[in-house]
Amino acid sequence: MLHRGDRVEIFRKSDDESWQNYMDEFVGAHGIITDPDTSINDSDALVEVSLVDKGTHRLPQDCIRKLED
């Protein structure tokens, strides 16, 4: 479950339909979860993540993994 402030990595391309071509360059980027699903903790929801040098985007969760502290 992702929370605001979690440090994450985009570790792969997503299979989700919301993944767009320009997002391929996000793979490998690190960032911070800035707005998880704030309604129901739905693992299928798109979450907002700020990526270092790549801006803030709403991405599917299957491409995101938490970084250890």
Added chain:
Amino acid sequence: MSEISCPVSKTIAELDAMIASNRIKTPKSRRIAEEIRVLMEDVAWGRAGKDHLSAMAKLSQELVKESDTPSCATMGNMIGAALTDHSESFQSHVNTHNCPTGECVNLAPAPCQMACPAGIDIPTYVTLIGMGRYDEAIEVIRKDNPFPWVCGLVCTRPCEFMCVRARIDTPVSIKFLKAYAAEQAMSEGQYRNPPQAPPNGKKVCIVGAGPAGMTAAYYLALKGYGVRVIEQLPMAGGMLMVGIPRYRLPREVIDREVDMIRELGVEFEFNTRFGWRVHINQLRKEGFEAFLFTIGAHKCSPMRVPGENDFAEVFTAVSFLREVALGDREKPGDKVLIIGGGNVAIDSARTCIRLGCKEVVLAYRRTRAEMPADEEEIEQAEEEGVQMNFLTIPVEIVGEEYSMTKMHCVRAELVAREGSTRMSPVPIFGSDFYIEIDAIIVAVGQRIDHTIMSDLPDLDWTRRNTINVNRATMETSLEGVFAAGDDVLGPATVIEAIAGGKKAASAIDRYLHGLPQRQLPPVPVRRSRTEFLKVPASTKMSLKRPEMPLLNYNRRRVTFQQVELGYEENAVREEARRCLRCDICRRCGDCVAVCRDRMGIDALHLGYLDFDHPVKSDFRNVAEKCIACGACAENCKNNAMQIHDEGDERILSLCGIVLNRQKLVFCESCGAVLGPAKYLDYIDKRISQQTTAQNTNRYLCLNCSRKQTAQQHDEQVVPLF
């Protein structure tokens, strides 16, 4: 080369390849190509002046005229075309020292600006606020976001999560600074619209007056479009107005910012539901050439338990909050149960408290740690008297004679499911219990009301039941139809809606002018390069993020007055001084490396430079070892680290943070500056040659030292006769 997206970097790379290939034969053509290369490099490094672009255009034409080979002419044309096709990007490099793609590394936007979905130039406006220039700060914000005051109160502030200052202590309070500046500018009549382009004769219709729709209306109206906004509610604001309670966002704030958009000539049609009285064909006949749908996600997801549809006392959170926002002050019941753990659930619970409900219980199926609502909101709700029931799963709503009496619930435990890292709530057998209540508010998610879009049967939808768009342009599957906001992203944030509206406005403008659409989402643009606020290192470290003063507890429980009271001016100005100006310091670490590795001093311990592994940073420690040699400043590509002499001192500063001040030593003979004593000692040790005359132990410059040595030599020479 194809991976480079910055037109400046790309042109340099192509130019380099051409020069290296020896395809430019004559010396004159080669000279021109190299001159262009030098000027282009200036642009990439932020050194270019206002004449650089015209000079490069002229040189590229000369190159075409002088063409000794076909490839020479091709290069001239290529440069000319790059300057024309990407003039906006070239101008951005020159005028604001900004490389929107971040490839010209020292000109890339700051992390906070990159994090803002709307791409607001945060370091610039924070600095302007620190100088007390609030109206200019608002002007900068509104280049990217027409709702600075609203966002100053309710933004989820992704910028603060990426704030580099957080790696030292706490992030700069960007959100509240913005709110203060907006309030101040509005109060003083300094909150103004920028100049508007003359009408271009084209009309755009926007369906939905929420943050996305209003943002698009603002930017389109500024470009000279005739804009009509159709809104189902009796006022503008959308979810800002009917989804966010007044104690968080006063109505006057929304009204004042909407008025600024209305001033631009945007026409509103309230109490009008698209698809009922107004249809797309009819609007097309009226001359509207493009449509933007920003209808939000105003429908509540069902709880799916028996009894949910059987009692009048079961409310959806969205409709409950809407009715209260529209003026209904009747409490739903004395004992109210809220189902859900998100922000909407918390808003509903706190609203119930204010309406006078005696007992407000929030039931959530996981634990507090999993609650998706903001921590501060949860804390404030608890302070106000909301009771939390965690690990509680609703089973059935029970009632007698059309009136509900209690909620049948069951306790849950969190269990790790196979193949998932998420802990899922599982009912505990036999743990059933009942909560006595007389109203329930269901807050378990929101979705889009599809029926509004029935006029567009061919519109493409995603499997999440959101409108399918190209996220770079917000174009839908239908020609001339765009969408932005929650109807595209699902229930998201205000700032994302604003960003979507801005993106859609830009795409509509391109569409109506027959220009090709962008292939990538827009990247933030730096709006200026503002001078630094000068702050001593000790002050920079000791300044603390101010606490937000809150309305007293009793008044919070009985009124809808704004809970967060805002900062005082002094706190705002001080807080702005905590900003590290990451728009200028790129955190490349060159200064640290040169000080440690080449000079062997190791005075700069700037642990915050590393995103993944930040370690302790303290600007005050720099002065302990620093010899004020200036090697760091000399190697700083972006002029963030600066060294200069002021009176009898040498001052080293990083983006205005005074890291070191050392008394200068002057030549005792001619008065020339020799440098600080520590630096001179370092030189003495490093090289055996001395700047001081050893035998006299006086501080002398090289010239005077030579003269003295010569004089001593003369005195020691034995006369010939």
